[in-house]
Amino acid sequence: MNKKIELAAKNATLEKADIIKILETDEYDECLFKTADAVRKAKKGDVVHIRGIIEFSNICKQNCKYCGIRKDNCSVERYRLSLSEITDFAAHANEKGFKTIVLQSGEDGFFSTEKLVEIIKNIKAMGLALTLSIGEKTTEEYRAYKNAGADRYLLRIETTDKNLYKTLHPNMSFENRMRCLRDLKTLGYETGTGILVGLPGQTAESIANDILFFKELDADMIGLGPFIPAQNTPLEKDAGGTLNQALKVMALTRLLLQDVNIPATTAMETLHPQGRIMALNSGANVIMPNVTEGDYKKKYLLYPGKASVNTSREQTFDETKKMIESIGRTVGTTAGFRYD
Secondary structure (H helix, E strand, C coil): CHHHHHHHHHHCCCCHHHHHHHHHCCCCHHHHHHHHHHHHHHHHCCEEEEEEEEEEECCCCCCCCCCCCCCCCCCCCCCECCHHHHHHHHHHHHHHCCCEEEEEECCCCCCCHHHHHHHHHHHHCCCCEEEEECCCCCHHHHHHHHHHCCCEEECCCECCCHHHHHHHCCCCCHHHHHHHHHHHHHCCCEEEEEEEECCCCCCHHHHHHHHHHHHHHCCCEEEEEECCCCCCCCCCCCCCCCHHHHHHHHHHHHHHCCCCECEECHHHHHHCCCHHHHHHCCCCCEECCECCCCCHHHHCCCCCCCCCCCCCHHHHHHHHHHHHHHCCCEECCCCCCCCC
């Protein structure tokens, strides 16, 4: 199997059965992580791109069973930023050195197409790259955001197992989720997707199918993180995922989609103080710290124990840069598009 992993570094292919076998045992982890890191270095270099996330609303119409800000979680203190606050946060991030802003929110109907287009234009006027992570929209809405200047869109599939998707996403459609991802690719977005690793009912085979779907979609960015049960959700008593399994999925993804951008996610650091460093050493090449200011970041809790919620805006970039440099890597000075 180690030879197959090393061969995958050369031809970017692995059989589904081999992916499953790797996921079901820790026997090949050392080779897997080492090889994924080597592919990262060969394809993306030693540059780590820092993207600043602005979490501008924790109001959501959806009821995803794993999510801490699901509609029926009455314990959440809801908020939404004003258009001027969003622009101000982006301006401060720009001054600090961020090259990309990620606008993330629940599916909050208050933010009409017109409002979002105005926000997008304001941020693009600063010379920043812009990623949106705001859920399922119509084709026309996606087109309007793209025409306004949005560069990337992140919409995680969470699972390609249709039955599991239906179980986890009440009153949502797997087919519509797929339609959204296809639309984003067709409209010319750098398209990001990904999964939660360790969801109840998830199997090694379903994860293998997820990874192969990433390749079929030709996704440009893959966001992966361990499932961490959130309080006051239907899954709060479930075991949750492990950091090691999430790292394995990430490393396998790097082998099969060699030039994509893969973030070392905050959820990984939530499970282990060195989680993001471990991810950067196992195939990741992006970090996406939170640049939302004040108490807002404490209210956008998709899962408990979220790392860095007490870090100030002023500290965020400097601490992230220090972490990157501590492992001999450098901070990106460009927007870090897939084909840069």
